[in-house]
Amino acid sequence: MENKKLTQRMYFFVPYNISPIQQAIQAGHAALEYVRRFGLTPDLISFLDNDKTWIILNGGTTNSSLDGNDEPLGTLNLIHEDLWKAKIDHSIFHEPDLNNALTAVCFLADERVWDYETYLEFYDWLLEIKMTPNSKAEMDRKNPQIRRYTPEQHKEMFPEYYAQWVFEVLEGYKNEFLRNLIKGKKLAGAEPGIHSPSYGAKWNGYRFIK
Numbered sequence: 001m002e003n004k005k006l007t008q009r010m011y012f013f014v015p016y017n018i019s020p021i022q023q024a025i026q027a028g029h030a031a032l033e034y035v036r037r038f039g040l041t042p043d044l045i046s047f048l049d050n051d052k053t054w055i056i057l058n059g060g061t062t063n064s065s066l067d068g069n070d071e072p073l074g075t076l077n078l079i080h081e082d083l084w085k086a087k088i089d090h091s092i093f094h095e096p097d098l099n100n101a102l103t104a105v106c107f108l109a110d111e112r113v114w115d116y117e118t119y120l121e122f123y124d125w126l127l128e129i130k131m132t133p134n135s136k137a138e139m140d141r142k143n144p145q146i147r148r149y150t151p152e153q154h155k156e157m158f159p160e161y162y163a164q165w166v167f168e169v170l171e172g173y174k175n176e177f178l179r180n181l182i183k184g185k186k187l188a189g190a191e192p193g194i195h196s197p198s199y200g201a202k203w204n205g206y207r208f209i210k
Contacts (some may be wrong), residue, residue, distance in 0.1 A: 006110040010034075011182060012190035013059030017097075026093060027056050034091035036088045043108055056188040063099045067169045079181070080105050085192050086177045112170050113178045122154050122165045123147050130161060151180050152160035 012027040031201050038044065042122075059170030072078050080102060082089045090107035094100045112119050120128065123146070139146065146157075154161040166176050 005046065005050070007115075008043065008051045008110045008114065009055050010047060010052065011107055011109050011178075012056045012186075012188075013076055014056060014188050015062045015076055015101075015103055016058050016060055016188075018031045018103070023056060023188045025103040026052050026095060027054065027106065029093040029095075030091050030106035033093050034106045034108075037088055044111075047108060051164075052194055055182075057182065057185045057186045059105065062103060064102065074101055074102065076105065079175075082181070083107065086174070088174060088177065107178070109177075109178045109182070112175045114182065119169050122151065122162060125165050126158065126161055134174065146186050151176075 011033060012024040014026050016047060018026070031043065035044065059079055062076045063074030063078055065073045067073055069143070072081060080090070080092050083105065088107055091100060092106070092107060093104040095103040127139075129144065147156065149157070166173055170176050
């Protein structure tokens with residue numbers, strides 16, 4: 001990929017069971033925590049100067065109790081834990097008026113994570129870049145469901161090509177992790193079936209635009 005300024009978005013996950021206005025407020029708290037934790041980094045300054053778009057996603061439940069495998073019961077808590085394990089810069093907010101429950105997770109993601117038109121999904125890239133027309137037809141004939149496979153299944157089937165896609169298209173496993181994290185997630189406060197917008201999508205709910 002050529003060296004260029006990458007458009008960024010600030011992503012949030014919030015609980016499903018608080019009001020839409022509270023979801024937005026909790027996201028705001030987490031954004032301030034992000035600034036306090038990381039300061040005005042070059043990426044954050046670029047985001048504040050040029051982009052300013054927020055995407056608030058449904059993070060499901062918040063529950064810090066642990067299951068039998070010492071994993072948090074809340075899906076929002078699991079998202080926070082997964083980001084921490086992946087060493088992704090992120091911030092969180094616990095709401096004092098809700099018994100200090102985790103109510104927001106925040107991180108920055110550039111266009112390599114969410115622009116599926118410029119940065120193709122693995123299987124689309126494999127078909128367009130690595131396969132001849134005859135190979136494409138043969139692949140679809142033998143396994144018509146392959147496009148619906150999970151990233152882990154694609155990675156297992158095509159390990160060398162998958163690694164090449166990660167580094168040539170997404171430019172690293174951090175972006176692969178974030179792409180898989182937000183993929184298919186619903187917008188907070190959205191009607192059922194409305195998912196996180198990809199590149200060029202227009203939605204006036206919690207997509208805050210400068």
